[in-house]
Amino acid sequence: MSACTPLLGCPELAEVEILEQIGQGSTKSVYRGLWRGHQVALAALAEPSLRADFHHGLQMLRSLSPSEHVVQLVGFCGDVIVTEFHRRGDAGAAAVLVRAAGGGATAARLALRLCQSYAAALAFLHDSPVGRRVMCDSNDLHKTLQQWLLTADDRLVAADLDALPDASAGPVRCGRRLIEGEFAAPEQRWRHGREPPGYDEKTDVWKLAAVCEHFLSAAPDGEYLKLELHGIHKRCRSVPARLRPSAAEVVEEYDRVVHGFSESEYVSPSMVSPTL
Known part of the structure; x- marks a missing residue:
């Protein structure tokens, strides 16, 4: 429409x-x-x-x-x-889509495109017309992927915005229940005191690395691509939130990797014979 x-x-x-x-x-x-x-x-x-x-x-x-x-x-x-309506459903189907793309540059580019799209959407939400919005319904990978839809042109769009507090005026809290698991940012996994700590959009950046690596893992050359992005993803996983890059900075790094090779020049590492 x-x-x-x-x-x-x-x-x-x-x-x-x-x-x-x-x-x-x-x-x-x-x-x-x-x-x-x-x-x-x-x-x-x-x-x-x-x-x-x-x-x-x-x-x-x-x-x-x-x-x-x-x-x-x-x-x-x-x-x-x-x-x-998006017939492909939510982003939980993204890995299947990448695997179906085959090998070489096609799957690699699709996985990276999904990473780019996800990071770009977060960058938009973090600097939106209505403030610095934080994705709260994202305490595990499965739940996070359910918040996004796959478009026909291989992009991700935010679809479930029921829990999107504004961090512009100060720290936010995503509920009052204990959040556990390595997927959630460290500052969300409080252990002491009655009140959970406040945090901001950098919790989304912590999770961004895991979401992108989920897409990359479905590509035949996923491990190689993870190595290419190791530096930026390591920064995303900085324990002090202030040391993490912004989602916009992550987009720039993803763009750099994508532009670093063209389909005509790309050679899958899995196709290169080991040096004797």
């Missing part, structure tokens, strides 16, 4: 035909639907006690649109949000 089309309201959304359920979360149920020949994704509030979170997500979609980094908002009415 064209981004220039006015947002649909209640009368138009009453025409949406529900085809099938494609997702279920604690806050909302998601369906594939059809509106005047166009496939759309319809999200309906599933838990009334989480209505504030649901409408926060709607407000973020309205405030951040239009943007190439955020799913296109089509319309809304009450406790229903309709967005553009």
